[in-house]
Amino acid sequence: MPDNTFLIARIRINSKNCTNLNWIVEQVSPYKEFDPFAVPDKLLEHIYLLYKQTYKSLDSKLLIKDKYALFKYNRWILLENEDGDVCTFMLYSSKNYGIKLGITASDDSRIAKKALIMFHIKAFNVVGVIGEISPPLEGKIIDHVPKIKTSQVSHIIDKEIKPLTGGYHYKRQIADLGAKTKRLVGKLKS
Numbered sequence: 165m166p167d168n169t170f171l172i173a174r175i176r177i178n179s180k181n182c183t184n185l186n187w188i189v190e191q192v193s194p195y196k197e198f199d200p201f202a203v204p205d206k207l208l209e210h211i212y213l214l215y216k217q218t219y220k221s222l223d224s225k226l227l228i229k230d231k232y233a234l235f236k237y238n239r240w241i242l243l244e245n246e247d248g249d250v251c252t253f254m255l256y257s258s259k260n261y262g263i264k265l266g267i268t269a270s271d272d273s274r275i276a277k278k279a280l281i282m283f284h285i286k287a288f289n290v291v292g293v294i295g296e297i298s299p300p301l302e303g304k305i306i307d308h309v310p311k312i313k314t315s316q317v318s319h320i321i322d323k324e325i326k327p328l329t330g331g332y333h334y335k336r337q338i339a340d341l342g343a344k345t346k347r348l349v350g351k352l353k354s
Contacts, residue, residue: 167258171195172203172240174250177279182243185283189262189292200235208234211242211253211269218269222300225341228267237266243279251276254283261320261353262292268301285309287350294350296321302347312348320348 173194175181181194191197212231219226228234237255245251252270256263268284270276281304287293288309297305312320314327314334325334328345335343 167191168238169258170198170200170235170238170240172198172242174242174244176248177243177245177251177275182279182283183286185286185290185293188241188287188290195239198240207250208232210250214250214253214269214271215267217271219267222298223341227339227341234267239263241283243276243283245273245275252280252283254280254287256293262294264321265293265295265297281305289351291351292353294320294348294352296346296348298344298346306347306349309349310351312350312352314348317348320352 169191171191173181173187173196175194181187187194208231211234212228215228215234216226219228234255237257239256239258241254241256242250243252251273252268254268255266257266265284265287268280270280284295284301285305285308288295288305294312311332313331314325315331317334318325323336325336325346326343327334333345333347335345338344
């Protein structure tokens with residue numbers, strides 16, 4: 165059974181916690197347990213705004229309809245710039261096999277975009293971290309992360325998929341967004 169405890173990690177982009185991600189699947193520092201009802205509204209608004217800005221550029225429809233829907237993810241990693249402002253985030257859900265990336269976004273700064281890419285490359289190489297990625301992110305990280313064959317995907321994510329040629333890409337229905345092309349990456353626990 166996955167652990168549904170809400171955890172949040174706020175880390176500086178250039179800190180050691182951003183380079184060594186062995187902590188990411190565990191409930192250890194820099195994670196702190198948090199009460200979703202105690203998240204400051206200003207922070208929640210900021211994360212939701214980053215999400216909307218990033219995802220609106222990819223699709224006219226949004227999966228997350230309001231800021232409170234962000235709480236469907238229970239592992240939050242917020243990367244801060246040198247001023248302490250959240251400039252990049254990754255929201256994961258805990259699963260039986262570890263954690264699965266749900267949504268990720270950054271502001272328009274070069275440092276935030278680079279941090280997002282580097283973080284994903286490192287995270288998807290940690291045992292127990294997986295994610296369904298779309299073409300924009302795939303093009304930036306695919307040569308540096310483990311790939312999971314489509315023959316395993318349905319069983320892992322417990323969703324119906326339509327495999328595409330090549331053995332790694334598939335389409336699946338995502339809420340009211342319609343069919344989207346995805347690719348599962350990361351390292352499964354044995």
